[in-house]
Amino acid sequence: MSSAKINAAIDNLKEAGVRITPQRHAILEHLIQSMSHPTADEIYKALEGKFPNMSVATVYNNLRVFKEAGLVKELTYGDSSSRFDCVTTDHYHIICDSCGKIVDFHYPGLDEVESLAESVTGFEVGRHRMEIYGVCPDCKR
Amino acid sequence: MSSAKINAAIDNLKEAGVRITPQRHAILEHLIQSMSHPTADEIYKALEGKFPNMSVATVYNNLRVFKEAGLVKELTYGDSSSRFDCVTTDHYHIICDSCGKIVDFHYPGLDEVESLAESVTGFEVGRHRMEIYGVCPDCKR
DNA sequence: TATTACTTTATAATCGTTATAATTAGTCTA
């Protein structure tokens, strides 16, 4: 059940001293339950029914709050707007070039690449990102 | 000499039926010679002296032309504006969290990851991107 | 030379995101 995830996320926020407002609850719930990776605007539109007066700024503000709490990751791909993804376990994404669908893809972290990069460039490496692109089964028809 | 690279790029464009205007030459030259990965605005500003009347639109238009010709790649990271990178050989990037510097980093392609992704997700995989983040030697002080 | 297609320019429009100020709601303490 995803309600367990939601509760866990909320406890997480409470411990970080973040107030749980109805809007925050709804945004978080939407992020966890929609298995997609919505844009801020998509979240805004999805919650229009429940919160007719909610401002876009609220969505952005709270996505930032969640990001700072480590609950949400912002995905910046080529298209115009960022997408937001609930952090559960570490995973990568595979993205359909045709319809834009984003699917999670689990793979052991590329630690080896990180350590090589560190030694070659002299950087102190913190993290990496990787995405794979292709055509999804639906679009292949 | 990077002039050889420039000539090769120009031949490439000519073959594709793209006219070489002074502006296009300058933009290409700047992209090849500056070892950085400039934004459209940085290119625009860098060429202000030589082309006082050039429009930002020209920069964007031609970056798109170069992209379509396969000469240039657009890099979309978290920050507000895209960066553009001359395609030479395949390489990855390592990015400084502190100053934003982007350094090339060569590593054999992650073919294994691609093929695993393909079998797990059913996608037909075309390509992938990866970036590494950390703190560069200068910023470590 | 006349015609045509392509480029550049200047400018305005668009769109995602952020900043601001006012209002509202929540929390805390006396």
Place this chain on the structure above:
DNA sequence: TAGACTAATTATAACGATTATAAAGTAATA
């Protein structure tokens, strides 16, 4: 519980990157 303080939300405006449009210029072709 009242009053004071803090944080969150709202509405709106501002911003900045990018794109669209229309006019003018430039090169290519017949």
